[in-house]
Structure formats: C-alpha cells, structure tokens
Amino acid sequence: MDPLGIARWQFGITTVYHFLFVPITIGMALFIAITETAWVRTRNPVYLRAAKFWGKIFLINFAMGVVTGLVQEFQFGMNWSSYSRFVGDVFGAPLAMESLLAFFLESTFIGIWIFGWDKLKPALHAACIWLVAIGTTMSAFFIMAANSFMQHPVGITVNEDRSRAEMNDIWAVLTQPLNMWAYSHVIAGAILSGAAMFAGISSYFLMKKRDVPLFRKSVRLGLYGLLVGSTLTIVTGDLLAKVMTDVQPMKMAAAEALYETSAPASFSIFTIGSLDGSTEVFSIRVPGVLSFMATESFTGEVEGINNVQAAYEEEFGPGDYRPNIPVTYWMFRLMMGAGGAMLLVSIVGLWLTRKGRLPKSKTVWLLAMFSIAGPIVGHSAGWIFTEMGRQPWTVVGLYRTEESVSPSVSGGSVLTSLIVYTVLYGILAIIEVGLVIKYVKIGPPSEAEALAQIRRGPPRRGGTGGEGDAQGTDEHEDRPLTFAY
Amino acid sequence: MFLNNFWFLIIGVLWIGYFVLEGFDFGVGALLRIVGKDEKGRRVLINTIGPVWDGNEVWVVSAGAFTFAAFPEWYASMFSAFYLALLVILVCLIVRGVAFEYRGKGHSDVWRARWDWAILITSWGLALLWGVAFGNIVRGIALDADHEYVGTFLDLLNPFALVTGLCTLALFITHGAVYLALKTTLEIRDRARSTAMSVGVVAAILMALSVGWQHVLRGTALSLTLGVIAVVSLLAGVVLTRQGGRAGQSRDGWAFVATALSIASLALGWFASLYPDVLPSTIDPAYSLNITNAASTPYTLTLMSWIALVFSPVILGYQAWSYWVFRKRISAKQIPESPTKVPMH
Numbered sequence: 001m002d003p004l005g006i007a008r009w010q011f012g013i014t015t016v017y018h019f020l021f022v023p024i025t026i027g028m029a030l031f032i033a034i035t036e037t038a039w040v041r042t043r044n045p046v047y048l049r050a051a052k053f054w055g056k057i058f059l060i061n062f063a064m065g066v067v068t069g070l071v072q073e074f075q076f077g078m079n080w081s082s083y084s085r086f087v088g089d090v091f092g093a094p095l096a097m098e099s100l101l102a103f104f105l106e107s108t109f110i111g112i113w114i115f116g117w118d119k120l121k122p123a124l125h126a127a128c129i130w131l132v133a134i135g136t137t138m139s140a141f142f143i144m145a146a147n148s149f150m151q152h153p154v155g156i157t158v159n160e161d162r163s164r165a166e167m168n169d170i171w172a173v174l175t176q177p178l179n180m181w182a183y184s185h186v187i188a189g190a191i192l193s194g195a196a197m198f199a200g201i202s203s204y205f206l207m208k209k210r211d212v213p214l215f216r217k218s219v220r221l222g223l224y225g226l227l228v229g230s231t232l233t234i235v236t237g238d239l240l241a242k243v244m245t246d247v248q249p250m251k252m253a254a255a256e257a258l259y260e261t262s263a264p265a266s267f268s269i270f271t272i273g274s275l276d277g278s279t280e281v282f283s284i285r286v287p288g289v290l291s292f293m294a295t296e297s298f299t300g301e302v303e304g305i306n307n308v309q310a311a312y313e314e315e316f317g318p319g320d321y322r323p324n325i326p327v328t329y330w331m332f333r334l335m336m337g338a339g340g341a342m343l344l345v346s347i348v349g350l351w352l353t354r355k356g357r358l359p360k361s362k363t364v365w366l367l368a369m370f371s372i373a374g375p376i377v378g379h380s381a382g383w384i385f386t387e388m389g390r391q392p393w394t395v396v397g398l399y400r401t402e403e404s405v406s407p408s409v410s411g412g413s414v415l416t417s418l419i420v421y422t423v424l425y426g427i428l429a430i431i432e433v434g435l436v437i438k439y440v441k442i443g444p445p446s447e448a449e450a451l452a453q454i455r456r457g458p459p460r461r462g463g464t465g466g467e468g469d470a471q472g473t474d475e476h477e478d479r480p481l482t483f484a485y
Numbered sequence: 486m487f488l489n490n491f492w493f494l495i496i497g498v499l500w501i502g503y504f505v506l507e508g509f510d511f512g513v514g515a516l517l518r519i520v521g522k523d524e525k526g527r528r529v530l531i532n533t534i535g536p537v538w539d540g541n542e543v544w545v546v547s548a549g550a551f552t553f554a555a556f557p558e559w560y561a562s563m564f565s566a567f568y569l570a571l572l573v574i575l576v577c578l579i580v581r582g583v584a585f586e587y588r589g590k591g592h593s594d595v596w597r598a599r600w601d602w603a604i605l606i607t608s609w610g611l612a613l614l615w616g617v618a619f620g621n622i623v624r625g626i627a628l629d630a631d632h633e634y635v636g637t638f639l640d641l642l643n644p645f646a647l648v649t650g651l652c653t654l655a656l657f658i659t660h661g662a663v664y665l666a667l668k669t670t671l672e673i674r675d676r677a678r679s680t681a682m683s684v685g686v687v688a689a690i691l692m693a694l695s696v697g698w699q700h701v702l703r704g705t706a707l708s709l710t711l712g713v714i715a716v717v718s719l720l721a722g723v724v725l726t727r728q729g730g731r732a733g734q735s736r737d738g739w740a741f742v743a744t745a746l747s748i749a750s751l752a753l754g755w756f757a758s759l760y761p762d763v764l765p766s767t768i769d770p771a772y773s774l775n776i777t778n779a780a781s782t783p784y785t786l787t788l789m790s791w792i793a794l795v796f797s798p799v800i801l802g803y804q805a806w807s808y809w810v811f812r813k814r815i816s817a818k819q820i821p822e823s824p825t826k827v828p829m830h
C-alpha cells in the first residue's frame with residue numbers, strides 16, 4: 001500500500017473538514033461580538049436574545065473547530081515527518097506563535113464567555129467575545145503565514161549538510177505579500193461564512209414569521225456582512241492572484257488551463273482539455289481578462305503551463321511539475337462562482353429588505369437559506385485549488401510531496417487512521433448538523449429567560465457586588481446557577 | 486547551548502502545565518459516574534471544569550507546537566513513532582472535547598448517558614496513555630541512524646511504560662478527586678475525598694514503582710530526588726485531604742497544591758532523567774536524539790525565547806483570572822433540572 005497517496009487523501013479530508021468550521025467560527029465570533037456590543041450600548045433586550053441565540057449555534061461549531069484542529073497539528077509529525085524535519089526550523093515558529101498568542105486567548109475567554117454571563121458586568125462579558133474574535137483572527141494569520149511559506153518560501157537559507165530549511169528572517173515569513181493577501185482573503189471569506197450563517201438562519205425564522213423583529217435585525221446584519229465579505233473576498237482574491245502569478249506561475253496557469261504563454265491572455269469560462277491535461281480541446285473565452293487578473297493590464301503576458309514546465313525542467317531536472325489541471329481549473333471556477341453568488345445574494349437581499357420591508361414569498365427565504373452553502377463550497381474549493389495547485393511540491397521549489405511522507409509509517413497505519421478519522425468525522429458531522437438544526441428550531445430565548453440568565457448575584461457582605469469583590473461567606477451559596485452544562 | 490537547555494526546560498514546563506491542569510480534568514472525567522452518582526452529581530462535576538478544560542487543553546497544543554519549532558527532529562521522530570498510540574489519543578481528545586460541549590445540549594437521558602460514557606472512557610484512556618507515552622520516551626525507543634522508528638506498536642506496550650501509564654492514571658484520578666473536594670460540597674465532596682484517599686495510596690505505590698524502575702533504567706541523582714518529592718507530595722496530598730475532614734477545617738486547597746506538586750515533580754523527573762537526550766535510541770546511544778542534534782537554529786530558538794518570555798506572563802495572568810472568576814464551590818442544589826423535552830419558544 002502506498003502511504004503517500006493515503007496520507008495525501010487524509011490531509012485533504014481532515015483539512016477541508018476542519019475548515020468547514022473555522023471560517024464560520026471566525027465570522028460568527030465577529031458578528032456575535034457586534035450583536036452583544038449592541039446589547040451593552042442600547043440595553044435593548046432584543047440584542048441580548050439574539051446574542052444568546054447565535055451564541056448557541058456558534059458554540060456547536062466552535063467545539064468542532066477546536067477538536068478537528070488537534071489533528072491538523074499532530075498530523076505533520078505523524079504523516080509527514082520528513083517534511084517536518086525539513087521545515088521545522090521555520091514552519092514550527094508560526095505554529096508555536098499561534099498556540100501561544102491565539103489558542104490560549106480564544107479557549108480561555110470562550111470558557112469565561114460561556115459560563116460568565118451572570119458573573120461579569122455586561123461590558124466585560126462582551127469584551128470576552130471580542131477577545132475570542134481577536135484570537136480566532138490571529139490564529140488564522142499565523143497559520144496562513146505557515147501555509148504561504150509552503151507556497152512561496154522566503155526568509156530562509158537551505159542548509160545542505162543538515163538538509164533542512166533554516167530561518168533567517170521571521171519578518172519576511174510573516175509579512176510576505178503572498179501571506180498578506182492570502183490572509184486577507186481568508187478573513188474576508190470568514191466574514192462571508194459568518195454572515196451567511198446569520199442571513200441564512202434568519203431567513204428560516206422570517207419565512208416562518210417567528211421572532212420577526214429580532215431576525216430582521218440579524219438578517220440585515222448578515223446581508224451587510226455578505227456584501228462587505230464578498231466585496232473584500234473579490235478584491236483580495238484579485239490582489240492575491242497577481243502576487244500568485246508572480247511567485248507561483250504554474251498554479252495560476254493551471255487555474256486557467258492556459259497551456260501556452262499568451263499576451264494578451266483570455267479568461268476561460270469553460271474549457272475541456274485532453275485527458276492527460278496537456279492540450280485544450282474546446283473553450284469559451286473572454287479576451288484580455290486573464291491578463292488583467294494576473295498583471296493589471298489587458299494586454300499583459302501570462303505564462304502558460306507548458307512554458308513553466310520547460311523552465312522548471314531546466315531548473316530542477318526532468319520531471320512533471322504540473323499539478324492536476326482539471327481539479328485546479330474547476331476548483332478555481334467553483335470558488336469564484338461561490339464568491340460571485342454571495343455578492344448577488346447580498347445585493348438582492350439588501351434591496352428586498354430595504355426600509356423595513358420583508359418579502360412575503362417563501363421561495364425567496366428558502367433560496368436565502370441555501371446561501372449558507374455558498375461560502376462552504378467556496379472555502380473548500382479554494383483550499384483544494386491552492387493546495388492541489390502547489391503540487392508536486394510541499395514547499396515550492398525546495399521540497400517535493402513524495403519526499404515529505406513519514407518513512408517509518410506503513411501504508412496500513414495511514415489507512416487505519418484515514419478510516420478512523422473519516423468515520424469519526426462523519427458521525428460527528430451528523431451530530432453537529434442535527435444539533436444546529438435543533439437549536440435553530442428551539443429559537444432564541446424569551447426576553448424574561450434571557451434577562452434571568454444574566455442576573456448577577458446580589459451584593460455580598462463587604463463586597464461591591466461586582467466581579468472583583470472580596471472572598472468570604474456567600475449568603476446565596478445555593479442560588480441556582482443561571483447557566484450550567 | 487544555553488538556548489538548547491532553556492528550550493528543553495520550556496518544553497518540560499509546557500508538559501508540566503498540561504499534566505497539572507488537564508490532569509485534574511482527566512480525573513474529574515474519569516470519576517464522572519463514580520463521584521457523580523446521579524444526574525445532578527455528574528453535572529456538578531462537569532461544571533467544575535466546564536469553563537476551564539478547553540484552556541487546559543491548549544497546553545498540549547503548545548507543547549506539540551513548541552516541540553515542532555524548537556526541536557523539529559524530536560517532533561518528527563516522536564509523532565511518527567507513536568503513530569497508532571497518538572491516533573488513539575487524538576480520537577479520545579476529539580470525542581472528549583465534543584462530549585463536554587454537547588452533553589448539555591441534548592434533551593434526553595439516553596443522550597446524556599452516552600456522552601457520560603464517552604467522557605469517562607476517554608478520560609481513563611488519556612490519563613493512561615500519556616503515562617505510557619512518557620514511559621516510552623524516558624525508556625527510549627528503537628530509533629535507527631536516521632532517527633526513524635523501526636519498532637512496532639506493540640513494542641510501546643512494554644512493562645515499564647505500562648506501569649508509568651497506570652501511575653499517571655491513578656495520579657490524575659487522585660488529582661481530579663482532590664480538585665473536586667476543593668470545588669464541591671456535601672456528599673459529592675465526601676465521595677471525592679474518600680476517592681482521593683484510597684486511589685491516592687494506590688497512585689503513590691505505582692509511582693514509587695515507576696520512579697524506582699526509571700532510576701534503574703536511566704536515573705540521575707536529580708531525577709531520583711524529583712521522583713521522591715513526587716511520591717512524598719502525593720502522600721502529603723492524601724494526608725491533607727484526610728485532615729481536612731477530621732478537623733472540620735478545609736485543607737482542600739493545600740491538598741490540591743500537594744497533588745499538583747506531585748505531578749510537576751514526576752514530569753520534571755522524566756525530563757531530568759532524559760537530559761541531555763530528548764528521545765533515546767534503544768538500538769545504539771549514538772542514534773539518540775538530544776538537545777543538540779534535534780534542535781532548531783539559534784536564530785529560531787532566540788526568536789521563540791523572546792515570544793515565550795513576553796507572552797507567558799500575560800497568558801498565565803488571564804488563565805489565573807479565569808480560575809478566579811469561577812472560584813466558588815458548586816453544590817448539587819445549584820444545578821437546575823436537566824431538561825427531558827425540547828423546549829419550543
């Protein structure tokens with residue numbers, strides 16, 4: 001059994017699965033923080049009810065993001081030990097920073113946020129969810145820096161004696177242009193994901209005409225989020241594409257199935273290539289657009305697959321340096337299509353709900369509910385594109401995927417873990433989606449319930465009644481917890 | 486060399502932090518159906534760790550990530566060598582994390598009972614497996630000249646590693662029981678105290694056995710001293726738990742400090758006996774990974790040192806604050822009724 005192929009499938013499955021939850025977590029944390037801040041500032045209980053409701057849905061997702069993230073960190077050492085030896089000096093640093101600066105922050109403050117409604121003053125409690133939101137966005141920054149290093153290694157020298165990459169400039173690793181745009185692109189996409197959850201789930205309530213005042217506010221917040229998120233996704237995606245054309249010409253050419261270097265290069269909407277991916281059979285093209293995407297000029301030159309292949313053969317010796325063209329080509333289109341669809345949904349949605357209006361048609365709301373799928377498809381396609389487009393390298397130009405796999409781990413072991421993860425993830429997905437649907441149907445707490453859940457204890461003897469009062473005997477020891485697992 | 490030593494110590498500290506903190510939440514999980522006899526009791530147990538377990542677990546993520554950054558060879562050899570063992574550990578961590586978060590979100594006794602068993606089994610498994618893992622690290626594994634593992638999964642289940650695993654299992658259960666004595670009231674606290682006293686003695690015996698065996702395998706004066714401190718602290722924890730009840734005056738806090746010190750000394754003893762190796766080879770000492778040949782460059786180690794020095798105080802500060810916010814004991818009377826049907830608003 002070939003451990004390489006199985007390990008690659010495992011990385012693909014576990015990463016795409018992990019990233020179903022990550023952008024939703026990042027995006028929802030932001031929108032819940034906004035909602036809770038609205039509660040703190042206006043004291044309008046509708047915002048508290050909304051924060052409570054969205055918090056439940058958020059936490060169901062958050063748990064999955066956390067536990068599937070463990071696999072991500074462990075599998076570099078488990079499945080890709082040779083890769084880990086080669087890149088550890090540089091790749092480990094952002095991972096370590098991520099755990100120290102981001103994971104501690106989010107996991108500690110999420111605990112306080114969940115259980116602290118009746119223990120902290122409202123403003124301090126809202127600050128906790130902001131810290132969670134900041135933690136999640138910082139986490140993405142470091143992991144994107146690590147990923148960008150694999151796409152375009154900078155800030156290192158290769159030590160031939162130790163056969164490893166050695167870091168000499170962390171600043172370059174963290175702030176290289178590819179990372180700045182890839183990171184912005186991911187955060188924009190995460191805003192999109194969180195916004196789609198808000199807009200999509202709110203649509204369900206508006207279709208059922210339940211809690212309309214609350215969900216009108218949430219659907220508008222979600223639709224504005226979709227507008228901002230999709231616009232930023234498109235802008236950052238465009239800027240990322242230009243950097244990528246520069247540093248990863250093969251990936252950009254593969255994204256377009258552009259075989260021969262062209263100036264101007266047309267953008268293909270639809271292409272059928274020969275099965276080995278070396279030639280084009282049929283295509284529909286828009287002139288000059290690819291040139292613009294890649295170079296900011298409608299007549300700019302874009303390198304083709306065959307030309308880059310020839311250049312790589314010269315540089316790295318004989319071999320096939322082409323990624324899987326059909327996969328990269330179609331994933332690129334799927335990703336862009338999802339982003340465009342979200343922009344459309346946000347514009348139509350904001351128009352239909354303008355000035356207090358709400359569409360009566362159930363079909364409109366039903367369609368809006370499906371917008372939740374948009375960012376999920378977009379993120380998955382985007383990651384498959386960017387990781388498959390990097391092949392045959394793990395670190396472009398320096399280290400190949402086939403060299404990266406653990407030599408001491410048998411195909412049987414990798415297959416075992418692949419099966420275990422897949423089955424476990426499948427079961428958890430069913431439970432997770434079931435819980436989300438259940439809590440959506442339960443709906444937000446009533447005003448009385450929500451207010452009861454944040455009631456802090458009466459002032460204690462000698463204390464000031466806040467969270468910082470002195471220890472001592474508590475007259476209300478047996479007062480029921482307003483919230484308990 | 487200073488940096489290599491420093492980072493060896495930091496990795497040790499991260500594992501100590503992990504075992505001291507998650508050690509008690511493993512213990513609480515393991516005692517879920519034993520100390521928490523009924524639904525309310527179990528909920529008291531879960532709520533004592535509910536706000537903090539996730540923060541505790543980040544310590545292992547950090548230990549892994551910093552090992553990757555500071556000692557990539559160690560990370561690569563260890564994680565690929567312990568492949569199937571780590572798979573079991575990961576499955577336990579995944580199921581356990583989800584179980585804590587999802588248990589209370591269901592509306593039937595069957596749902597809750599299933600997650601209870603999930604918490605219980607994974608907590609037992611993890612408390613045992615981490616000890617087995619460190620038993621193997623201390624004892625050494627079959628690393629070849631390229632630092633690749635050439636042994637099998639069954640080789641990891643050697644007697645020394647298993648004894649060390651049983652030692653951590655009993656130790657974490659004791660630590661968890663002592664934590665529960667500190668965080669609960671009345672009958673639950675009484676059950677926790679008696680569990681701490683009985684399991685604590687078993688843990689001390691297993692620990693003495695493991696520490697003695699470790700000394701024969703590759704002990705130093707320092708590792709032996711730390712091992713003795715670990716056993717003595719554990720017994721002190723048992724005695725303090727016992728006194729707390731008799732005098733009618735709580736010594737639960739001190740008992741917890743004692744079991745925490747026991748865990749810290751035991752783990753530090755592992756690192757003391759390893760030093761200067763990080764992963765010894767049982768084939769040939771020349772194939773061992775040590776703090777020099779496993780380490781990153783001075784540039785990376787220096788960078789990570791600054792990051793750790795600047796941010797650790799902040800993290801320790803807010804993690805301590807989270808324990809302060811939830812410092813009060815929880816009683817069964819405070820737990821609301823568990824729902825049996827889905828509410829509809």
